[in-house]
Amino acid sequence: MSNSGNDSAETPPEKSVSFLGRIRSGLRKTRTQLAEGVGNLLLGEKEIGPEVLDDLEMALLSTDVGVATTQGIIAELAEKVRRSQLADTRALHSALSELLKQKLIALEGQLSVSPPGPRVIFFVGVNGVGKTTTIGKLAKKFQREGHSVMLAAGDTFRAAAVEQLQVWGDRNDVPVVAQAQGSDSASVVYDAVASARSKGVDVLLVDTAGRLQAKAQLMDELAKIHRVVKRLDADAPHEVILVLDAGVGQNALSQVQLFGEAVPLTGLVLTKLDGSAKAGVVFAIAESGLENAAKNSDEDAASGSLPVYFIGVGESEDDLRPFNAEDFVDALLAEETTVAE
Numbered sequence: 569m570s571n572s573g574n575d576s577a578e579t580p581p582e583k584s585v586s587f588l589g590r591i592r593s594g595l596r597k598t599r600t601q602l603a604e605g606v607g608n609l610l611l612g613e614k615e616i617g618p619e620v621l622d623d624l625e626m627a628l629l630s631t632d633v634g635v636a637t638t639q640g641i642i643a644e645l646a647e648k649v650r651r652s653q654l655a656d657t658r659a660l661h662s663a664l665s666e667l668l669k670q671k672l673i674a675l676e677g678q679l680s681v682s683p684p685g686p687r688v689i690f691f692v693g694v695n696g697v698g699k700t701t702t703i704g705k706l707a708k709k710f711q712r713e714g715h716s717v718m719l720a721a722g723d724t725f726r727a728a729a730v731e732q733l734q735v736w737g738d739r740n741d742v743p744v745v746a747q748a749q750g751s752d753s754a755s756v757v758y759d760a761v762a763s764a765r766s767k768g769v770d771v772l773l774v775d776t777a778g779r780l781q782a783k784a785q786l787m788d789e790l791a792k793i794h795r796v797v798k799r800l801d802a803d804a805p806h807e808v809i810l811v812l813d814a815g816v817g818q819n820a821l822s823q824v825q826l827f828g829e830a831v832p833l834t835g836l837v838l839t840k841l842d843g844s845a846k847a848g849v850v851f852a853i854a855e856s857g858l859e860n861a862a863k864n865s866d867e868d869a870a871s872g873s874l875p876v877y878f879i880g881v882g883e884s885e886d887d888l889r890p891f892n893a894e895d896f897v898d899a900l901l902a903e904e905t906t907v908a909e
């Protein structure tokens with residue numbers, strides 16, 4: 569965990585209510601999708617009939633939890649039922665909640681930006697998933713926490729992409745290193761790392777292009793940026809974060825595979841959960857046992873899993889939330905009546 573004292577100091581008790589409220593409203597579509605199988609578990613303390621687990625199975629599958637994970641969960645619950653460990657549907661609901669939380673614990677992780685800086689953080693991913701938006705949200709968050717931030721406009725393919733970052737940087741007083749559209753993005757990023765080092769910036773957030781149509785070229789470009797940055801700092805990039813749009817469901821796994829072949833991924837951000845009923849993909853990500861490229865070999869890593877650092881549950885700045893297994897599952901399984909929207 570981070571040792572910056574700010575975090576806890578600025579967390580008034582009521583914040584946790586709105587904090588959960590936002591995640592809950594962000595996961596509404598998936599919760600509704602699940603409700604057919606899960607919701608009726610809570611309609612009183614009913615006996616567990618044979619159709620209950622079938623409905624639950626269908627509900628999990630329909631939110632992209634994935635076949636293997638779903639079957640594992642159903643089998644474990646069925647076993648508890650067989651051993652008469654679950655008195656009624658409400659007990660089944662708690663057991664389900666526990667199981668789901670256990671599955672997601674390994675995905676929790678804290679994005680560290682502690683000194684010595686600059687921490688160089690790459691954002692990669694397909695066009696339109698939310699890379700630039702996420703960079704903007706995180707830049708503000710880091711600033712609020714007292715860190716100096718710089719941005720690198722590494723998506724040089726579209727003029728609009730460079731402008732989007734520059735305009736955003738101007739408005740928020742965050743320096744942006746950019747060159748004209750079409751310039752070599754590795755050279756933009758190299759300049760940015762050099763500048764961040766000379767200015768003693770704490771965090772450098774690097775935007776990159778995501779044209780999947782030009783796949784080979786895109787992957788070469790990412791690999792090149794990665795290589796070039798190492799000439800200035802052998803430890804950089806300190807993080808390579810793949811941004812995924814939750815709306816693609818299980819397809820997210822092939823994007824992890826694809827980008828992971830070009831650059832060693834150290835974390836994920838899952839955006840647009842609010843627009844999707846497929847939030848179950850988080851379980852598929854956990855199940856697939858994706859490894860954190862930075863933690864394969866060494867140190868204190870309790871879990872070598874690729875962490876989900878943040879989830880996006882809406883367009884506003886407050887809608888980018890650290891991923892927490894307990895909050896996430898509670899929001900997914902919450903009773904609709906208790907949910908403040």
Ligand SMILES: Nc1nc2c(ncn2[C@@H]2O[C@H](COP(=O)(O)OP(=O)(O)O)[C@@H](O)[C@H]2O)c(=O)[nH]1
Binds near residue numbers: 694
């Ligand atoms: N609803 C919703 N929209 C999001 C979220 N994250 C990003 N977006 C939107 O997705 C669109 C594409 O984002 P952008 O950052 O430009 O994607 P990029 O091409 O990967 O840089 C923008 O309209 C964002 O506002 C989210 O968590 N929820």
Ligand SMILES: [Mg+2]
Binds near residue numbers: 700723
């Ligand atoms: Mg962008």
